[in-house]
Amino acid sequence: MAETDAVLVEKSLEGDNESFKLLFERYGKRAYAVSYGILQNSEDAKDAIQNSFIRAFRSLHRFRKASSFYTWLYRIVVNASIDLSRKRRRTPETIPFEEGIQNSSTRLSSEKGSFADPSNICRQTELSDTIQKAMEGLSVEHKAVITLREIEGLSYAEISQSLECSIGTVMSRLYYARKHMKTYLEDYYKS
Amino acid sequence: MESSSRCKYYKLVGPFVDNELSDSQKQDMALHVENCAECFNEVNKAQQTGLLIRENLIVEPTNDAMREIWENIHTELTNSHNFKTQQKRSVLKHFNKAKFWISAAAALIVISVGTLFYSFPYKTGNLQSNHCFVESIDSASASIMVFETPKNKMTVFWIFENESSS
Incomplete structure (x- = not known):
């Protein structure tokens, strides 16, 4: 049976590297998705989760076992990503055209179990670019809120805890972020 | 609006x-x-x-990317741990080297301060009227004079080397 997070945290505190590695394997990919949502750049996302896990390891003794390890880790990941975004202000990466087509093609083929229609591939690539552009137009705080809500499915209370702001702030940021995204996605909505 | x-x-x-x-x-x-x-x-x-x-x-990183990230984390944590241990060791090494000189300097300071505070009455003329002569112990080579200062309730010894012995 898989060991609980609390047990792995306890063992990591005793200096067991393998236990900390298991925590990384358990949550690393989710942490990466959150970080990428905020940073929109794979290299930056890698740096951010690397820093987050190092930071988490060094402050493991401060983790209160009553709460969930991932909620605690979220806060570190989100803060590290926001910090990095402010520091670098790097432009989001653009996926090479061929790679974009390949990704879209793979996705559509796997979804429909058949060869994808080229017009669908183009539309898919265009949609990905539009979403990325729309995200670029948001501040890092708005990106964080929409990522935590739409990608991670966190509740308003959990987002407010992670970002250390009020629920009212979360609601207003989410309202603004959705309104902003809507202006870009108008052409893609199905009636 | x-x-x-x-x-x-x-x-x-x-x-x-x-x-x-x-x-x-x-x-x-x-x-x-x-x-x-x-x-x-x-x-x-x-x-x-x-x-x-x-x-x-939603972008999922490849397993290779995750492996690379873990390796970086592991290296960083291992290095910083070694660094701390190394730091402790290096401090101890320097302390051992300096131990002799620290002890010597401390002894010198103690002697100097002691000399200043309890300077010999004979040489410096610090022997006050309230210094009370207690006794004189004479031997062939030296005389020991014992004084007592009432304020500090301290006994001051002074050893004279007898001229005949030198």
Whole structure:
């Protein structure tokens, strides 16, 4: 049976590297998705989760076992990503055209179990670019809120805890972020 | 600026889609959405926005990328641990080397301070009238004179080397 997070945290505190590695394997990919949502750049996302896990390891003794390890880790990941975004202000990466087509093609083929229609591939690539552009137009705080809500499915209370702001702030940021995204996605909505 | 003619339920669309309303609010809103084209449209768009973001923004790193990240984390943590141990060791090494000189300097300071405070009455003329002569112990090579200072309640010894011995 898989060991609980609390047990792995306890063992990591005793200096067991393998236990900390298991925590990384358990949550690393989710942490990466959150970080990428905020940073929109794979290299930056890698740096951010690397820093987050190092930071988490060094402050493991401060983790209160009553709460969930991932909620605690979220806060570190989100803060590290926001910090990095402010520091670098790097432009989001653009996926090479061929790679974009390949990704879209793979996705559509796997979804429909058949060869994808080229017009669908183009539309898919265009949609990905539009979403990325729309995200670029948001501040890092708005990106964080929409990522935590739409990608991670966190509740308003959990987002407010992670970002250390009020629920009212979360609601207003989410309202603004959705309104902003809507202006870009108008052409893609199905009636 | 928001349109003033907008439906009063408009602001509840987000919390409704996110399932953040209370049960009674949820029921009210569900009833309202059925009858309000504007809110129905907004709920639909909010749900689709979420779906489009999830479909297009979730990026899963490859296993190789994850392995590389873990290796970097592991190296960083191992190095910093070694660094701390190394730091401790290096401090101890320097302390051992310096131990002799630290001890010598400390002894010198103690002797100097002692000399200043309890300077010999004979040489410096510090022997006050209230220094009370206690006794003199004479031997072939030296004489020991013992004084007592009433203030500090301290005994001062002075050893004279007898001229005949030198």
